[in-house]
Amino acid sequence: MSESNIWITSTKSPFFSTVSFVVVFLVVLFVNTFSSKLSLSSFVHRNSSSYHLVLPRSKTNYSTPIIEDNFPCIEPIQLHSNLGKFTRNRTSNKVDIDHHIELLNSINLNGSEFEFRVKEFLSQNECMAQFFMIWISPACLFKRRAFLAMESVFNSHPRGCLVILSKSMDTQNGSQILKPIVDHGYKVLAVEPNLTFLFKDTPAETWLNAIKTGLIDPGKISLVQNLSNLMRLAVLYKYGGVYIDTDFIVLRNFSNLRNAIGAQGIDEFGNWTRLNNAVLVFDKNHELVYKFMEEFANNFNGNIWGFNGPYLVSRVVEKEGNNYSEIKLRILPPRVVYPVNWIDVASYFEKPRNVTHLKWMDEEVLELNREAYGVHLWNKKSGKLIIEVGSILYRLISSHCIICQLHERSEND
Missing domain, CATH: 3.90.550 (Spore Coat Polysaccharide Biosynthesis Protein SpsA; Chain A)
Incomplete structure (x- = not known):
């Protein structure tokens, strides 16, 4: 084996060992963080056309x-x-x-x-x-x-x-x-x-x-x-x-x-x-x-x-x-x-961007629950939008569905 090959071999091992350790550490950290945020019952899975309510296997699943x-x-x-x-x-x-x-x-x-x-x-x-x-x-x-x-x-x-x-x-x-x-x-x-x-x-x-x-x-x-x-x-x-x-x-x-x-x-x-x-x-x-x-x-x-x-x-x-x-x-x-105009309906699908936005969303949810008979989603305009966790629609739906069990609510919900 040439001297140059010996040098590459001897330096490659510790370098990749370090990288491997970092990768493993990040994976473990991500899994722990992700697991702590999941309820034992269900979670929300989003796709390109709408969001999915993924139910626990012990519950009835109404997939097509x-x-x-x-x-x-x-x-x-x-x-x-x-x-x-x-x-x-x-x-x-x-x-x-x-x-x-x-x-x-x-x-x-x-x-x-x-x-x-x-x-x-x-x-x-x-x-x-x-x-x-x-x-x-x-x-x-x-x-x-x-x-x-x-x-x-x-x-x-x-x-x-x-x-x-x-x-x-x-x-x-x-x-x-x-x-x-x-x-x-x-x-x-x-x-x-x-x-x-x-x-x-x-x-x-x-x-x-x-x-x-x-x-x-x-x-x-x-x-x-x-x-x-x-x-x-x-x-x-x-x-x-x-x-x-x-x-x-x-x-x-x-x-x-x-x-x-x-x-x-x-x-x-x-x-x-x-x-x-x-x-x-x-x-x-x-x-x-x-x-x-x-x-x-x-x-x-x-x-x-x-x-x-x-x-x-x-x-x-x-x-x-x-x-x-x-x-x-x-x-x-x-x-x-x-209560939601078709022009503005997209904003009701979005999660809060900052504290000010969150405060407005809290007030809007309270007012909708107090005054509105319902919310029209205007599917012609919103059919491909994702209902993000924490959004106004997510919070409304989570309190008005029967079979579904959404992501565990935060203190603000």
Whole structure:
């Protein structure tokens, strides 16, 4: 062995021994620190699309099963279609329109069977409150946020009932996803809607027939999304109760709300500037809900986002004037239903940056719990955001979920 090789060998060993010792020491230090901050029950695991509530193995885990029930795992609003290329050829239009309607409409239940399942569920369970949600995506996409929204309903309404209108969730896969909440004794039914029955004897029936026959231009906006706007109106008109989006976290009991809709924005004088349809509370056969459906059918526009949703309810209520008591309507201020503006929603996902920020967050959490019926997460804007540990949403969700057990709370929580 050459002298130079002897020198390298003799100096390499102590150097790497030192490095190894430092690495081992840092690993041990990290493990000890990390372990001390973990509760024995669970921890939060974050990914690129949302955060995960990782439950202890001894608890029920509601991770999505493998069974996919032949539904492609892709958002319906992302499916390629020719709906934006409306032509005079009604046959080609009809094929594409029928395909989108089939994504939501039942092929297994006729109208009588759909009605029987819903009425039986609501009557047998002695529901103290009737909630409705709509899930238009595949069951594989019913993940943590949607599940937490569902949990928040029962946290505030333990004797309430929830009906999820969904073709994909009324499957073996959907049943497995909902099983943990059902096993805890809460009343939830996923049922594929029969649109013919749901829309029957309402203005929605005329619109559905016209769109099926190609008499109405479905426009560039997802037809599935617009069908969801119409379905929520129809189900409230048929049964009455509360409709909420699957990205709405309920914070308070809704029992003192009746025939109410939330304002998304107000002007400097406190007058509402826009209403929103993410939360609707109405009696069965309410005249205003019927007028909402009339507006949908008579002035449908599939090319402007929100035209058949938030803008629609705003137009109709504005036409009715300010005599809300006459039309049996209560308009809730933004701070009560939409306390977080979609422009600012990202800040509610962030952990505290400094002491001043933390103080503001403490005050905001207290005020939200005291005044708001819930928080709309605006998934269209926040769907890819991570709910960071210690953030406003993290703290709200940790106190309004049922099955989940979040990271051990700090003294400030």
